Amino acid sequence: MVDSLKQAAIVGIGQTEFSKNSGRSEQQLAAEAILAACQDAGIDPADIDGMTTFGLDNSDEIDVMRSLGCRDINYTTRLPQGGAASVTTIVHAKNAVESGMCDTFVIWRAMNERSQYRFGQPAMSISPDAHSSTFLEWCFPFGAQTPAAWEALSCGPYLDKFGVTSEDLGRIAVLMRKHAATNPDAWFYEKPITLEDHQASRWIIEPWLHLLDCCQESDGGVALVVTRMDKARDLKQKPARIIGAEYSMLFNHEIISDFYEGDLISHDIAERVTEKLIASCDIAPKDTNVAMIYDNFTPQILRQLEGFGYCGIGEAKDYVKDGHMELDGKSPLSPNGGLMGEGYIHGMNNITEGVRQVRGTAANQVKDVETVFLASGVAGAIIGE
Amino acid sequence: MSMRPDPIQRIDTAFFWEACERGEFVAQKCEKCDVLWHPPRPICPTCHSTEKTTQKLSGKGRLLSWVKQVTPGAFGFPEPPVAALIELEEGIRLVSNLEGVETDDIIIGMNVAVDFAETSGGKAVPIFRAAEAS
Numbered sequence: 001m002v003d004s005l006k007q008a009a010i011v012g013i014g015q016t017e018f019s020k021n022s023g024r025s026e027q028q029l030a031a032e033a034i035l036a037a038c039q040d041a042g043i044d045p046a047d048i049d050g051m052t053t054f055g056l057d058n059s060d061e062i063d064v065m066r067s068l069g070c071r072d073i074n075y076t077t078r079l080p081q082g083g084a085a086s087v088t089t090i091v092h093a094k095n096a097v098e099s100g101m102c103d104t105f106v107i108w109r110a111m112n113e114r115s116q117y118r119f120g121q122p123a124m125s126i127s128p129d130a131h132s133s134t135f136l137e138w139c140f141p142f143g144a145q146t147p148a149a150w151e152a153l154s155c156g157p158y159l160d161k162f163g164v165t166s167e168d169l170g171r172i173a174v175l176m177r178k179h180a181a182t183n184p185d186a187w188f189y190e191k192p193i194t195l196e197d198h199q200a201s202r203w204i205i206e207p208w209l210h211l212l213d214c215c216q217e218s219d220g221g222v223a224l225v226v227t228r229m230d231k232a233r234d235l236k237q238k239p240a241r242i243i244g245a246e247y248s249m250l251f252n253h254e255i256i257s258d259f260y261e262g263d264l265i266s267h268d269i270a271e272r273v274t275e276k277l278i279a280s281c282d283i284a285p286k287d288t289n290v291a292m293i294y295d296n297f298t299p300q301i302l303r304q305l306e307g308f309g310y311c312g313i314g315e316a317k318d319y320v321k322d323g324h325m326e327l328d329g330k331s332p333l334s335p336n337g338g339l340m341g342e343g344y345i346h347g348m349n350n351i352t353e354g355v356r357q358v359r360g361t362a363a364n365q366v367k368d369v370e371t372v373f374l375a376s377g378v379a380g381a382i383i384g385e
Numbered sequence: 386m387s388m389r390p391d392p393i394q395r396i397d398t399a400f401f402w403e404a405c406e407r408g409e410f411v412a413q414k415c416e417k418c419d420v421l422w423h424p425p426r427p428i429c430p431t432c433h434s435t436e437k438t439t440q441k442l443s444g445k446g447r448l449l450s451w452v453k454q455v456t457p458g459a460f461g462f463p464e465p466p467v468a469a470l471i472e473l474e475e476g477i478r479l480v481s482n483l484e485g486v487e488t489d490d491i492i493i494g495m496n497v498a499v500d501f502a503e504t505s506g507g508k509a510v511p512i513f514r515a516a517e518a519s
């Protein structure tokens with residue numbers, strides 16, 4: 001582990017409102033979110049010297065610099081694998097500042113994926129040679145054309161093997177909406193659902209996913225500022241130290257279309273990330289106080305809970321049913337309502353919530369939080385005081 | 386007439402779809418180490434040879450997983466087809482369709498055999514139907 005003064009920390013968080021029609025450009029959403037994160041931290045945007053976003057983000061680094069008046073960037077990178085990039089950004093930010101390459105590193109993700117285009121619907125214009133999209137060639141002519149279809153196809157063997165019912169999945173959706181209902185920033189604020197609502201919602205993907213098993217399509221922007229603890233001490237907020245952040249990409253595995261390798265039962269990549277986390281910081285995800293786990297679709301929560309070691313294989317549906325992920329449970333899950341309840345800014349709004357939980361400023365604050373686990377399938381991070 | 390989307394074809398993958406047009410179901414194989422793989426790739430991941438050939442497959446396999454993309458409806462299909470993940474007896478997997486089986490009768494692990502379906506532009510893709518145990 002690095003010297004505590006050289007350790008990376010998240011010192012600023014920023015976001016726009018989460019809506020279905022932002023009424024402004026993605027570039028503006030990006031700039032507003034980054035500016036908010038800098039103001040939260042007490043940092044001048046001119047001092048930003050490193051940045052990353054997702055391969056799928058439409059805002060160019062040049063335009064971000066031009067909007068915010070950034071002078072000189074030492075390091076930029078863009079991350080593959082769709083929303084799995086969300087926690088991967090933390091791995092890169094940590095490396096960038098702890099290596100000394102950057103002092104003020106910014107992460108952003110901004111999208112009008114409801115009003116400008118539909119992330120959940122078949123995209124006719126993606127080049128099969130583009131990043132993260134060669135898999136389309138093998139799915140599109142067979143009518144598997146949406147993220148929900150790919151996800152359900154890859155999770156089917158797991159759900160079948162352990163007899164996971166639609167009610168089991170529905171309990172996850174009900175929990176996310178319960179948390180969102182008391183979070184004023186959530187799109188579904190004051191709109192909880194029942195298991196009956198879940199069961200009655202229309203089919204998206206037979207035989208596994210109802211509408212309420214799916215995250216939202218949202219407009220909005222989210223940003224983070226990361227620096228080292230030696231600098232963090234002079235800033236406005238209580239820093240959220242990045243205690244561990246690990247990533248794994250395994251041979252022949254894809255992300256949402258992960259069909260070709262392994263037994264399709266265990267989450268091999270999450271297991272590997274967990275091993276790396278324990279080796280690097282001696283903390284297991286299950287020993288943290290809050291679980292911010294990427295909830296694009298309900299089955300993904302079950303598979304990640306097992307992959308990241310919260311429970312044994314096949315046990316996740318009962319782990320949820322037994323109440324461990326309630327706000328007063330052993331491992332509260334996404335107190336903001338997650339991507340289903342709060343908004344879907346490609347996972348990044350789950351990271352800002354993790355920071356608020358460490359600061360003690362969340363709408364649904366968990367008691368006595370020392371550490372929070374952030375996860376997006378291929379990456380996991382542990383942040384804390 | 387089929388409205389099914391034509392396969393996207395790339396330099397490294399066209400051989401697969403061209404074989405389908407001839408009614409042949411093939412996988413890529415390394416000339417040197419005899420290993421089969423799918424999806425296709427330009428170079429053998431084991432020995433790094435670029436000398437590739439193809440092997441005709443038996444077309445027999447079993448169903449690992451299936452879904453029906455109901456909302457939004459599948460582009461190019463009047464009714465949502467059953468998209469299926471198939472494991473072939475040669476050990477490789479691919480996404481395809483299961484045709485001719487009512488959804489109530491689908492069983493994970495059931496035996497399937499290859500057939501071909503025409504696409505809107507007169508190309509062909511492999512699909513699967515229920516088969517007796519081999």
Ligand SMILES: [Zn+2]
Pocket residue numbers: 415416417418419420429430431432433434
């Ligand atoms: Zn070889």
